[in-house]
Amino acid sequence: MSQVWDWLQRISMGWGGAIALGSAIASGGAPAIAAERLVIQLGAIETTVEVADIETFATTGATPERFARYERFLTPAVQASLNNRLSLDPAVRDRFMADLTASPKGQQVLDLFAKIAPQLPPETLIDTIHAAAQDPDGLTALSLLRAIPTEELTIRGGVLMAFLWQLGLAQLEQATLSRVLTVEMWQPVRRMSRDVDPAAEGPQRVRHWSLNLRDRARDRTIPADLYWSNDPKGPVVVLSHGYAADRRFLAYMGKHLASHGIAVIAVEHPGSNVEALSDDSATILPTQEFLERPRDISFVLDRVSELNQISERLRGRLNLDQVTLVGHSLGGFTGLVMAGAQINPSALADYCTTLSPSQLAPADWLQCAATEVNWPSDLDSLRDDRIARLVLMNPLVGEFFGDTGLSHVQVPTMMLTSTNDSVTPMTTQQLRPFEQLPNAQALIVVVGGTHLSVGDPSNINAALTQIPFMPELPAEETERLRQYLNGMVMSFAMQETPQAARYRPFLSAAYAQEFSTPLVPLRYREQLPQNIARWLRLSDRLDYYLAEPWPLVASLLHLELIDMQHQLVALQRNAIARLPFSLPLWGYLHTAPSFYLAAAAIALL
Known part of the structure; x- marks a missing residue:
């Protein structure tokens, strides 16, 4: 019973936040009537709950007399979920609402709420969300109840419980998978001996140039940061950030690699960066961004190649023919496309039309937006042969490439997944894709890590960390992880140099476990454990x-x-x-x- 209640606690907090997020996406007038009672139907049984009693519990934590039979379920976690507040930029709210009402996935969610609460068909629910956003106390589950334009709201408990049951199963599956992976991915290792430490700061002085590169053909300006030193030792590394981030998301890695002589280009994608959230676009992620992101990187490589030849300070020192691309989240998708992965629009469309609302993750909203993309007939036009290696961190992969599209990626690839990533869940976004990549080198599991754990703590978009499904670990808990990533990425990039053998030992479970901590254990394997592969099949x-x-x-x-x-x-x-x-x-x-x-x-x- 305690395990079931754990599910319900997670559901209440997760979907309470999701409802709040949906409620935060618009503005409008307050209703003249507010809900006073909830009538919960479960078969032939009806239970009436006074909204005032819910407010009393949320405010004081005391259990109203009429709730006495449910007291064991009214925990501090439930009280906290009722009081969780969320605020978003008005422009972002409007765009999220536009996506919710216009997209097939959003319509499915609205239809589900209409089945749970028949008095709230989609148009009424949208009006309720508009009104809830105006509550002076901030947006909470209670402000949503106050905005319902009827005194008595009927809830179909059977439909709600069926939905929560499936949602709880999905969350419990992820929690169980996390425990299983922690054990399955572990392997005994011996302490390493070394004559070099790739995670330690290098001896070279880091130079930093901020560039704004104008692509007139696409009417697009791409900001980029170039980190380099006077004595480059390896190929260039390119950093591609995820959605609603910027070129500084992995700034710590750029500085570290440059201190060892590896030049780094951190590219910012203007259509999906921090500023893109507050522009005048009608959608959260304009569909052309799936095409423009690979083109951004190819364009930046072209311009930096020219700069490399004409600059008296660079004087041809940069090796731009063997690029290691490090992509986080949507940046991981970008890297795969540039390395030759073949988009499968029909497979993506089939997936998005059959996906249940209980299975929706934020990654699904992004990838299903791509069903509207007018993909070029020649997808190889997005490929760039300068990409020699990939490091994919919490990548967005899903059903973009169908069952066979990833087989075209022949470059060596490292994959990182985090067990508490609710944005790009590891099963669909990383574990299955890892099995499909023909030249996957290793899978790195960050046990307890979230979607943003690999980022630079001083350069993470604060608005993202306020979203309920994007919690972040304290910076001190992820410090060792960042140190490991510095050493691992450097050693991986150095495989393109004559010093490959010297750095190969750092691409190992032994090296990963040196940076493992009780709070954030790290696991490294070159293949999926047999039990996990069998479970996926x-x-x-x-x-x-x-x-x-x-x-x-x-x-x-x-x-x-x-x-x-x-x-x-x-x-x-x-x-x-x-x-x-x-x-x-x-x-x-x-x-x-x-x-x-x-x-x-x-x-x-």
């Missing part, structure tokens, strides 16, 4: 043959059984370590019914 088959929610139920069961295996092995090891005669106990545990039950169930799956 099973999930794909179940999605094809079964209707919701059964694929998710079976997937969760499979992961729980793997987790049970881990617990049994841990029990065996602890028992053997404590007892002088271990063989009889070992034999008993291997013949125990629970062990065989778990093993048989996994085999059947």
